[in-house]
Amino acid sequence: xxxxxxxxxxxxxxxxxxxxxxxxxxxxxxxxxxxxxxxxxxxxxxxxxxxxxxxxxxxxxxxxxxxxxxxxxxxxxxxxxxxxxxxxxxxxxxxxxxxxxxxxxxxxxxxxxxxxxxxxxxxxxxxxxxxxxxxxxxxxxxxxxxxxxxxxxxxxxxxxxxxxxxxxxxxxxxxxxxxxxxxxxxxxxxxxxxxxxxxxxxxxxxxxxxxxxxxxxxxxxxxxxxxxxxxxxxxxxxxxxxxxxxxxxxxxx
Ligand code: 13P
Numbered sequence: 357x358x359x360x361x362x363x364x365x366x367x368x369x370x371x372x373x374x375x376x377x378x379x380x381x382x383x384x385x386x387x388x389x390x391x392x393x394x395x396x397x398x399x400x401x402x403x404x405x406x407x408x409x410x411x412x413x414x415x416x417x418x419x420x421x422x423x424x425x426x427x428x429x430x431x432x433x434x435x436x437x438x439x440x441x442x443x444x445x446x447x448x449x450x451x452x453x454x455x456x457x458x459x460x461x462x463x464x465x466x467x468x469x470x471x472x473x474x475x476x477x478x479x480x481x482x483x484x485x486x487x488x489x490x491x492x493x494x495x496x497x498x499x500x501x502x503x504x505x506x507x508x509x510x511x512x513x514x515x516x517x518x519x520x521x522x523x524x525x526x527x528x529x530x531x532x533x534x535x536x537x538x539x540x541x542x543x544x545x546x547x548x549x550x551x552x553x554x555x556x557x558x559x560x561x562x563x564x565x566x567x568x569x570x571x572x573x574x575x576x577x578x579x580x581x582x583x584x585x586x587x588x589x590x591x592x593x594x595x596x597x598x599x600x601x602x603x604x605x606x607x608x609x
Contacts, residue, residue, distance in 0.1 A: 357478075357516050357517060357561060358561050359560060359561050359562065359563050359585060360392075360393050360563050360585065360586075361391060361392040361393065361563070361579075361585055361586045361606045361607070361609070362392065362393045362394075362395060362519065362563055362565055362585060362586035362587075362606075363392055363393070363394050363395070363586050363587055363589065363599070363602055363603035363606050364394075364395040364396075364397060364418060364446070364448075364480060364519075364521075364565065364586070364587070364588050364589065364593075365383075365395065365396045365397055365589050365590075365593025365594075365599055366397045366418075366420060366448060366451070366567070366588055366589065366590050366593065367379075367396070367397055367398050367399065367420075367590075367593060367594060368420070368453070368590060369399060370594055371398065371399070371402070371594065373401055373402050373405060376398045376399070376402040376405075376406060377402070377405050377406065377409060379396075379594065379595075379596055380396055380398070380405075380406045380409045380410065380415075381409055382596035383396060383415060383596050383599060383600065384409060384410060384413045384415050386596055386597075386600045387413070387414070387415055387600060387603065389603060389604060389606075389607030389608075390414075390607070391606075391607045391608070391609075392586065392603055392606040392607040393414070393416060393586075394414065394415050394416070394603050395415070395416045395417065395418050395446055395480075396410070396415060396416075396417055396418070396593070397417075397418040397419070397420055397446075397448055397593075398417075398420075399420065400419060400420075400434050403417065403419060403439070403442050403444055404442050407442055407443040407444060411443070416445050416446060417443070417444050417445065417446065418444065418445070418446035418447060418448055418480060419434070419439050419444050419446070419447045419448070420447075420448050420451070421434070421447070421448065421449070421451075421454060421468075422434055422435060422436045422439055422447050422449070422468060422471065422472055422477075423435050423436075423468070423471070424464070424467035424468045424470070424471040425471065426471065426475070435471070436471050436472045436474065436475035436477055437475050439475070439477065440475045440476060440477060444477070445477060445478055446477065446478050446479070446480055446519075447468075447472050447477050447478075447479050447480070448479075448480045448482065448521075448588075449465055449468050449469060449472065449479045449480065449481050449482070450462075450465040450468075450481050450482045450483065450502070450506065451482045451523075452482060452484055452486075452523060452525045452528065453528075456525075462501070462502055462505035462506045463505065463506075465481070465506045466505065466506045466507075466509055466510075469481065469506060469507060469510060469514075469518075470510075473510070473514050473517060477517075478517045478518070478519065479517070479518055479519070480519045480520075480521055480565070480588065481506065481507050481518055481519070481520055481521065482521045482522075482523050482567070482588070483499050483502040483503055483520065483521070483522060483523070483546075484499065484502075484521075484522055484523040484524045484525055484528075484567070484568075485498040485499060485524055485525060485526075486525040486526065487525065487526035490524065490526055495524070495542070496542075496545055499522070499542065499545070499546065500549060503520075503546070503549055504553075507520070508549075508553045508554070512554050512555065512558055515550075515554050515558050515562070516558065516561065518562065519562070519563045519564075519565060520546060520550075520562060520563070520564045520565070521564070521565040521566075521567050521588040522539070522542050522543060522546060522564060522565070522566055522567070523566075523567035523568050523588060524538075524542075524568050525568075526568075527567075527568025527569050528567065528568050528569070528590065529569070529590060529591060530568075530569060531569050532568075532569060533568060533569040533570070533571075533574050533578070534566070534568055534578075536577045536578050536580065536581050536584075539566045539578055539581055539584055540581035540582065540583055540584060543564045543566065543581065543583035543584050544582070544583045546564055546583075547559050547562070547564060547583050550562055563585040563586065564583060564584065564585050565584075565585060565586045565587055565588045566578055566584050566586075566587055566588070567587060567588035567589065567590070569590075569591070570587040570588075570589045570592060570602060571592045571598065571602070572592070572598050572601040572602055572605070575587065575601075575602045575605040575606070576605050576609075579605060579606050579609055580609060586606055587602060587606070589602060
């Protein structure tokens with residue numbers, strides 16, 4: 357897979373099915389860009405209808421999580437097989453909120469990566485440091501460990517289907533965005549780690565998205581950075597207008 361510009365919406369636990377379908381329809385109708393990929397990430401319950409609304413358009417669909425087994429006695433879980441059967445292509449894995457509230461470890465995330473890739477999905481793997489780590493200036497080591505214990509365990513051929521999202525936790529939902537320079541510094545660092553672990557070709561081909569209070573007002577400056585290939589967008593993806601404005605910014609760079 358070659359490097360792509362991507363605007364991915366992570367809706368988290370927002371919208372009812374009806375609201376989510378309306379939002380998807382507005383995004384599908386409003387999106388005309390050809391130079392960027394648009395992905396919507398609704399809650400599980402919305403996926404079947406959202407996939408249906410997106411079919412025939414270029415808008416793709418992501419789940420926000422999946423389990424690491426395809427079936428069994430695992431009450432409440434959703435498998436990659438269920439997702440692919442619905443037509444869901446992408447899955448967000450290792451989001452900081454899953455790590456924080458559901459105790460997901462790097463090894464859990466690695467198992468989920470294997471399961472999702474095994475069903476042909478494209479994982480969007482999240483990494484990023486909390487505020488106290490940033491204040492101690494150990495954020496590079498923190499992110500390196502997250503990647504070394506998860507995606508860098510994968511063979512090079514699998515990495516071709518991975519999208520990486522760098523999301524500094526102190527910038528998520530806080531209105532406090534990393535500066536374009538801070539984002540670029542970490543994206544270049546991550547791309548360099550990919551280069552060291554998987555070679556130049558994989559490093560150049562991997563899309564690395566920035567997440568953390570991306571808005572129409574700051575998107576252009578963030579996306580203008582050499583190693584920022586797009587955004588994983590929370591709050592601003594819940595309104596078609598702001599999400600499309602961000603996606604259009606990316607499309608026209
Ligand atoms: P916000 O855009 O609301 O800060 O959320 C970012 C995020 O966590 C996307 O996954």
